[in-house]
Amino acid sequence: MSAGTGNHHIEPGRATGRVTACIAHPAQADGIVPHAFALAKALDAPVTLLQVLEGERAPARPDPIEWDMRRHEARRSLACLAIPRDPSMGRADIELADGAAVDEIRRVILDHPDGLLVMGLQEQDSSRCRGIGSTVHNLLHAAPSSIMLVPALAAEAPLNGYRRILVPVDGSPWAASALPLAVRLAKQSGAQLVLAHVIPSPEFTETGPFDTADLTLRQSVLDRNIRTARIYLDQLHRAVADLDISVRTVVAQGDDVRSTLEQLIRTEAADLVILSARGHGLLANTEMSYGSVAGYLMTHATVPLLVVPTAFNSDHSAVLQHPQDLRLPMFASA
Template sequence: MHPTAPVIAATDFSPQARQAAERAARLAHENGAPLALVHVLPGDTLEALRAWLGSDTAPERAMHDEARAALAIQAADLKARRHVEPAVVCRSGPVLDEILREAEARDASLLVLGARGSGFLRRLVLGSTAERLMRRSAKPLLVVRQAPHEPYRRVLVAVDFSPWSKAAVALAHRVAPHAQLVLMAAFEVPFGEKLRYAGVDDATVERYREAARQEATRRVHALAEDCGLRAAQWTPRVLEGDASLRIVEQEAELGCDLVVLGKHGRSASVDLLLGSTTRHVLAEGSADVLVSTVRD
């Protein structure tokens, strides 16, 4: 997050979207950044309304007026309680396109939305639109699932030593500068079970496992040093097994309130964001999820 680049919160006025706007306001205030609240009236819904009502535009105008009034109320509430003065944006059209257009136009440092919405944002996070948003957005994306009662305290950063990992660590440190970072790497012994079927003895497999653990541990420490983290700012977590399972387990075990993932894995074909890892973390975890879209 650049300290002066705007934070954008997409809202459909659901309780979950309000939580997301609260978190966005808190982050904007902490970083001295502008905040914009964006609501989009779905273009397909308006088209259906026009098809039913013909040339009568009064209902459509009323929907816009209602949305602007709701935005003004939410902005005034955030100004009073979070000491930020949000800009308000009400648009209509393809929801995904309009949100991304606004983020690009304002050169946003962060795009924030709730994990569950009552309308279009529910589809954004839970359906294929979410995947398109995350694939297309060049902006970091924060999915808020918890009420923002306090700054983030403990942040789990999933790293795989790809070019995306350093940027994810840096983003985590900017969004949560006072939090303890947990750098978590999951490793697996290549062909571990197949080695046993092939007659490789357990002692040899265990040597492979320990070598993989030591190499992952070395690389986690090297990454932290490369990112300029001091010893007091972070702790390592190196575990064997599937990354998506380990992330959720460690989030709960360590009491993490934010999980940070890189947009891509080791190659273009290994996409943490759009693959099973992020879907599993969003479905099974409880912490907020921050997706870094920048590679080192």
């Protein structure tokens, strides 16, 4: 469909991937597995429960009898978790692996490159430095797959599917690359999409109090950015609404984009956030696997985050150049 015409045709794709729930600790399983099933139901995909048994950090392998007992107990626990709450869904496959968690999860990604991962985020202690853990960090850096990160404090996965999905966009093609997956999930589960754009306060070099001209210019820049954001969101709104999906747009303004987005997630009562790992900042630094906004939400949001990896394309003007070119992906492509 060429740009500039009002009519466009969007072909729904068929899900061909696999949702793999990576269970690091049994205590995390009750929070992770239901979200894996909810995601798989919306995408018509099979589920695998993966647990990696890592030996003690010592040269010698653990006692064989103790190791067999651990494997037996882990398999028994996974077998119980493999039964979905929704009777219309099939049981999950279970897989046990020995070795380093990052290496074994990477192997799964190579076996199912079009799949999705579901992982838990460690519970954050406000008295210590917040972090996402080395396994999640390394996978975000190396994995081509989208990864759902489930916070320790996240609510239980909805039995009837996600109802409100928030997608942050910043006008860049990389942030918009999360839209195809969001569209597919919303279409399949009947969820409402909330497209959110946060406009930061214009930054001026400050050596003293602003004079009247400074304040006027600052407000003029802010007004211009708000107008541009609304035009952009209106385009996305029309493209998504044409798919028969309920969609809302939100323009917010704040000094800190990250904390403003966190507040929006709460006020919009989103039960899932789908976002690209990178946005506008990718132009300044192509080495980082995820940006400051994604990193902040990983350690502050209390709802699951579905992080879509970002592939840098030097011809960025050609990526999602026209919002009407949205396509439903085969599975989780971005």
